[in-house]
Amino acid sequence: MSDIEVPESHPRYQSLLTRHRIEDGVEKGITSPQGLIAQGRGEAFDYLLGERTLPSVDRAERVAAAHLLRARHPVLSVNGNVAALVPDELITLAEATGADLEVNLFNRTEERIHAIVDHLREHGACEVKGTTADERIPGLDHERAKVDADGIYDADVVLVPLEDGDRAQALAEMGKTELVIDLNPLSRSPQTAAVPIIDNVIRALPNITTHARDLADASSDQLDDVIAGFDPETVLTETERAIRTGGD
Amino acid sequence: MSDIEVPESHPRYQSLLTRHRIEDGVEKGITSPQGLIAQGRGEAFDYLLGERTLPSVDRAERVAAAHLLRARHPVLSVNGNVAALVPDELITLAEATGADLEVNLFNRTEERIHAIVDHLREHGACEVKGTTADERIPGLDHERAKVDADGIYDADVVLVPLEDGDRAQALAEMGKTELVIDLNPLSRSPQTAAVPIIDNVIRALPNITTHARDLADASSDQLDDVIAGFDPETVLTETERAIRTGGD
Numbered sequence: 001m002s003d004i005e006v007p008e009s010h011p012r013y014q015s016l017l018t019r020h021r022i023e024d025g026v027e028k029g030i031t032s033p034q035g036l037i038a039q040g041r042g043e044a045f046d047y048l049l050g051e052r053t054l055p056s057v058d059r060a061e062r063v064a065a066a067h068l069l070r071a072r073h074p075v076l077s078v079n080g081n082v083a084a085l086v087p088d089e090l091i092t093l094a095e096a097t098g099a100d101l102e103v104n105l106f107n108r109t110e111e112r113i114h115a116i117v118d119h120l121r122e123h124g125a126c127e128v129k130g131t132t133a134d135e136r137i138p139g140l141d142h143e144r145a146k147v148d149a150d151g152i153y154d155a156d157v158v159l160v161p162l163e164d165g166d167r168a169q170a171l172a173e174m175g176k177t178e179l180v181i182d183l184n185p186l187s188r189s190p191q192t193a194a195v196p197i198i199d200n201v202i203r204a205l206p207n208i209t210t211h212a213r214d215l216a217d218a219s220s221d222q223l224d225d226v227i228a229g230f231d232p233e234t235v236l237t238e239t240e241r242a243i244r245t246g247g248d
Numbered sequence: 249m250s251d252i253e254v255p256e257s258h259p260r261y262q263s264l265l266t267r268h269r270i271e272d273g274v275e276k277g278i279t280s281p282q283g284l285i286a287q288g289r290g291e292a293f294d295y296l297l298g299e300r301t302l303p304s305v306d307r308a309e310r311v312a313a314a315h316l317l318r319a320r321h322p323v324l325s326v327n328g329n330v331a332a333l334v335p336d337e338l339i340t341l342a343e344a345t346g347a348d349l350e351v352n353l354f355n356r357t358e359e360r361i362h363a364i365v366d367h368l369r370e371h372g373a374c375e376v377k378g379t380t381a382d383e384r385i386p387g388l389d390h391e392r393a394k395v396d397a398d399g400i401y402d403a404d405v406v407l408v409p410l411e412d413g414d415r416a417q418a419l420a421e422m423g424k425t426e427l428v429i430d431l432n433p434l435s436r437s438p439q440t441a442a443v444p445i446i447d448n449v450i451r452a453l454p455n456i457t458t459h460a461r462d463l464a465d466a467s468s469d470q471l472d473d474v475i476a477g478f479d480p481e482t483v484l485t486e487t488e489r490a491i492r493t494g495g496d
Contacts, residue, residue: 037291
């Protein structure tokens with residue numbers, strides 16, 4: 001986390017780091033113009049949210065960790081923004097939960113897929129899926145439907161940060177447990193999710209990893225206890241209220 | 249307004265048009281990565297605002313029109329996003345108020361300045377300032393301080409859409425009357441402005457033009473009456489409340 005020449009104590013460190021990484025992502029062909037606009041939308045919601053992880057969201061992140069640990073085949077879906085912003089954090093979470101990493105883009109081009117795979121490998125990822133693209137998610141346009149047969153297609157639990165609504169819905173209709181990270185509680189993807197995580201990926205990923213490490217030795221029953229009684233509506237309602245009123 | 253193949257009746261026409269123009273702006277070298285992120289931030293605030301011009305904002309737009317008509321030397325400051333999104337609307341407003349157009353960028357490069365000047369000329373602008381850059385706004389870094397001596401430097405009234413806080417403040421300190429269009433009522437530039445216009449530029453510019461045409465034959469006294477009693481705080485408070493609560 002020290003790729004900019006600003007001390008971590010700087011009040012705008014996080015924001016400057018984010019900006020630097022996103023611009024770096026554009027230079028590397030990882031982040032698309034639409035990805036930059038999405039980043040800006042997220043910044044506005046995060047600003048209104050007070051740039052913090054609310055208690056109900058922290059709970060959702062713990063539940064997400066339990067789902068990933070409990071899964072037969074968990075996959076972390078990676079797009080251009082997430083790859084640019086939190087490459088190390090993605091790899092760490094994949095390691096902590098035994099999840100696969102799969103690059104999956106809204107505006108898919110082979111060039112961007114490979115740029116992102118290379119970027120994750122540079123950051124230490126061993127295996128990155130998403131280049132085979134030998135299966136399709138039912139109900140989506142050709143390019144947007146492409147996934148790996150032994151990746152997202154086979155997964156029972158998928159973490160999709162910053163996903164578009166159509167694909168979030170299509171994945172849910174395949175019966176997968178979806179964990180969605182999105183800063184807008186009113187958008188369709190978190191509303192479709194089994195676990196909506198209304199948080200900045202920069203805070204969410206390390207926190208899910210912390211919970212996963214904390215739960216590493218938990219039994220299946222104990223993980224089920226963490227998951228039981230989780231109400232996605234509570235997170236959506238509380239975060240919308242925080243955004244609207246500025247309170248908790 | 250028909251540069252995309254979608255009927256104007258389409259429910260998402262405005263949003264698709266915006267997206268198309270911004271992407272076109274990127275291709276032409278007009279819109280910067282930071283401009284795309286700013287666009288996304290604006291989209292989020294506009295979404296929470298209900299994508300409409302509130303009554304207090306319509307009043308601010310009428311006051312802005314009166315200021316432009318009353319000015320000795322009004323200038324419309326043009327950045328990459330505005331040039332990409334509303335080139336025709338900028339030119340029409342300049343004509344309706346006798347204002348100059350001046351390209352003025354936060355991330356200034358000669359290449360982008362010229363790309364934007366060319367873009368505005370393609371859309372029918374005769375004179376576009378911003379290439380001479382023979383004066384400086386006091387109190388800003390070298391590149392960000394550059395303005396034309398016979399443009400923004402000489403102006404008494406400046407319309408700055410989507411301006412950054414430092415420059416908005418520096419312009420205000422030069423004693424200029426600043427009209428700022430920005431969708432975030434909490435950001436520093438509208439808070440510094442004589443007339444904060446919390447609206448999407450796509451709605452704001454045509455509406456200021458409508459008011460300017462309506463006031464075209466007004467006397468100086470009548471224009472002063474429009475301006476008198478305008479309270480910028482009311483706009484900021486009402487728009488923040490609308491964003492927070494979803495109401496008017």
